[in-house]
Amino acid sequence: MRFKTLFFTLALACIAGASLGMNLDDTFHFMTTLVVTSTPVGQEQSTGFYYQHLAPGDSSKTGPQWRAVQNTWLVTNRHVILPKIDGKEVMPTTFAFHLRRIDGNKLRWDPITLTKEELLKRARFHKHSEVDVAVVDVHDLLINKVKGDGKYLQWYSVSPDNFAGQNNINVQASDDIIVIGYPRGFYDEVNLYPIVKSGIIASRWGTNFNGKPYFLIDAKLFPGSSGSIVLSKPTDLVVKDGQVCSAKEKQFAFLGIFSGEPIKLERPVELEGMIITEKTGFNVGVVWYANLVEEIISNGESLTP
Numbered sequence: 001m002r003f004k005t006l007f008f009t010l011a012l013a014c015i016a017g018a019s020l021g022m023n024l025d026d027t028f029h030f031m032t033t034l035v036v037t038s039t040p041v042g043q044e045q046s047t048g049f050y051y052q053h054l055a056p057g058d059s060s061k062t063g064p065q066w067r068a069v070q071n072t073w074l075v076t077n078r079h080v081i082l083p084k085i086d087g088k089e090v091m092p093t094t095f096a097f098h099l100r101r102i103d104g105n106k107l108r109w110d111p112i113t114l115t116k117e118e119l120l121k122r123a124r125f126h127k128h129s130e131v132d133v134a135v136v137d138v139h140d141l142l143i144n145k146v147k148g149d150g151k152y153l154q155w156y157s158v159s160p161d162n163f164a165g166q167n168n169i170n171v172q173a174s175d176d177i178i179v180i181g182y183p184r185g186f187y188d189e190v191n192l193y194p195i196v197k198s199g200i201i202a203s204r205w206g207t208n209f210n211g212k213p214y215f216l217i218d219a220k221l222f223p224g225s226s227g228s229i230v231l232s233k234p235t236d237l238v239v240k241d242g243q244v245c246s247a248k249e250k251q252f253a254f255l256g257i258f259s260g261e262p263i264k265l266e267r268p269v270e271l272e273g274m275i276i277t278e279k280t281g282f283n284v285g286v287v288w289y290a291n292l293v294e295e296i297i298s299n300g301e302s303l304t305p
Contacts, residue, residue, distance in 0.1 A: 029193045031156040038094045047181035047227040048076040050157035072139040076227035077259045100153040124300035132259040162254035168238045169253040176233035184224025214288045228258040256287040
């Protein structure tokens with residue numbers, strides 16, 4: 001088995017986007033990572049993905065160009081970092097995300113594990129606690145890791161350049177989307193690739209569903225998908241000002257962060273001495289808008305001990 005490797009130095013912390021030669025398979029498979037949250041009652045596996053800020057491009061040049069990476073964050077759900085035990089949010093004992101390390105002719109997960117104290121310094125949340133999005137500053141952790149003696153597969157990050165409306169990509173209700181993540185108990189454990197699932201936008205795009213900054217997707221997903229990235233279906237054709245425009249390589253928009261399925265709790269029923277509460281699902285998923293990541297980075301709140 002042959003692997004593509006990417007070596008970094010602190011002086012050359014730059015990234016080439018898909019238009020600089022990275023195909024969509026690489027992009028989709030390397031932007032996400034396995035996340036493991038440990039608490040006194042056990043471990044939970046979820047998904048996270050990388051988000052970055054790039055230095056401005058050289059306005060005197062046209063076409064793709066190298067741009068310095070100014071910072072990198074891991075994005076996931078609030079409930080992934082702060083799981084609930086007995087209905088109350090708790091700080092995990094450890095929180096880990098992973099890089100894909102080349103070990104001989106095999107790949108293995110190499111965890112980057114944060115203690116409770118490190119997480120207090122690095123994690124940020126939206127000022128409204130019901131927003132189920134969190135970011136963790138991981139830039140220095142990634143750079144220090146790949147500066148060591150190990151060989152790692154490259155990773156890819158989305159940025160504000162990928163927001164809907166950029167690259168002339170706009171979306172609306174019924175448009176196709178994809179969700180990339182690590183369903184618990186089922187993903188490619190040999191190549192360490194995530195699962196890419198499809199669906200459509202199920203509510204009006206740009207509208208806060210039930211007054212909250214999320215939209216709905218019609219997609220059947222599974223436990224462990226929390227924190228998955230949601231993208232528009234890649235395309236190489238768009239219509240702008242009535243003209244059909246094409247791209248050399250397919251483009252996509254970063255739409256949001258998946259956090260689970262809305263559940264309706266029915267009135268409890270007593271049956272043979274037991275109280276049973278039925279749950280009704282709707283086969284739709286909640287996706288928090290992508291711009292919330294920028295809100296959290298700019299004005300988010302840190303954890304308190």
